Amino acid sequence: MDAMAPSSKPHPEREAGAETRLHRPSRKEAEEAVRTLILWAGDNPDREGLRDTPKRVTKAWRELFRGYEQDVADELDTVFEEVGGYGDIVLVRDIPFFSHCEHHIVPILGKAHIAYYPREGVVGLSKLARVVDIYSRRLQTQENLTAEIVNAIDDHLKPRGLALMMEAEHMCMAMRGIQKQGVSTITTGYTGVFKDDPTEQMRFLTLVRGAAVR
Numbered sequence: 001m002d003a004m005a006p007s008s009k010p011h012p013e014r015e016a017g018a019e020t021r022l023h024r025p026s027r028k029e030a031e032e033a034v035r036t037l038i039l040w041a042g043d044n045p046d047r048e049g050l051r052d053t054p055k056r057v058t059k060a061w062r063e064l065f066r067g068y069e070q071d072v073a074d075e076l077d078t079v080f081e082e083v084g085g086y087g088d089i090v091l092v093r094d095i096p097f098f099s100h101c102e103h104h105i106v107p108i109l110g111k112a113h114i115a116y117y118p119r120e121g122v123v124g125l126s127k128l129a130r131v132v133d134i135y136s137r138r139l140q141t142q143e144n145l146t147a148e149i150v151n152a153i154d155d156h157l158k159p160r161g162l163a164l165m166m167e168a169e170h171m172c173m174a175m176r177g178i179q180k181q182g183v184s185t186i187t188t189g190y191t192g193v194f195k196d197d198p199t200e201q202m203r204f205l206t207l208v209r210g211a212a213v214r
């Protein structure tokens with residue numbers, strides 16, 4: 001697909017039942033908007049170093065926000081049912097991610113840890129990281145990002161339980177506003193046995209922190 005072609009898919013609407021299709025501006029319109037922001041920042045968009053910047057920024061945005069073009073169902077529809085009777089915890093730890101906060105469009109940088117107890121099969125490990133990627137590459141709050149990843153994996157895989165922890169630094173708190181660097185925000189989501197049984201939550205948290213105890 002042309003990296004800059006407008007998507008044929010509607011933007012995902014977070015409000016249940018919303019069916020409106022949003023108008024995607026042309027690439028030229030998007031470049032014009034970047035030019036306006038350069039002027040707003042106080043620089044000259046026609047000077048040599050900035051002349052191609054609107055083009056670069058729109059190209060970068062296509063990449064940074066490619067999650068709007070992707071569907072998690074495409075990643076999670078392969079389930080391996082032959083797992084040799086394995087039914088214990090599967091934990092994929094330290095998945096790096098970046099997103100952008102929907103309030104300031106400034107990066108959120110962090111790690112995700114996903115665990116589940118298989119019920120009927122397992123998914124490819126990389127697919128879990130792909131789901132994190134798809135939802136991260138949209139404008140987000142950390143809470144919404146966490147909930148979307150949990151709901152998507154839980155719906156498709158139907159595990160006995162799913163646990164997700166996301167820890168991230170929000171550049172909107174580090175680089176502007178309150179300007180506190182190194183602050184980490186932790187969000188969690190649990191379903192099934194992880195939701196119902198505090199000892200399962202403890203096991204998850206212990207494994208995430210690195211000690212393989214039972």
Ligand SMILES: Nc1nc2c(ncn2[C@@H]2O[C@H](COP(=O)(O)OP(=O)(O)OP(=O)(O)O)[C@@H](O)[C@H]2O)c(=O)[nH]1
Pocket residue numbers: 101102103140141142143170172173176177178
């Ligand atoms: N809950 C939550 N808040 C976030 C997230 N990302 C950014 N924020 C916060 O969103 C809030 C936006 O507050 P506003 O008062 O509307 O905007 P603001 O004037 O730019 O706020 P300050 O950041 O305090 O300067 C700030 O407190 C941010 O820290 C997130 O993922 N989750």
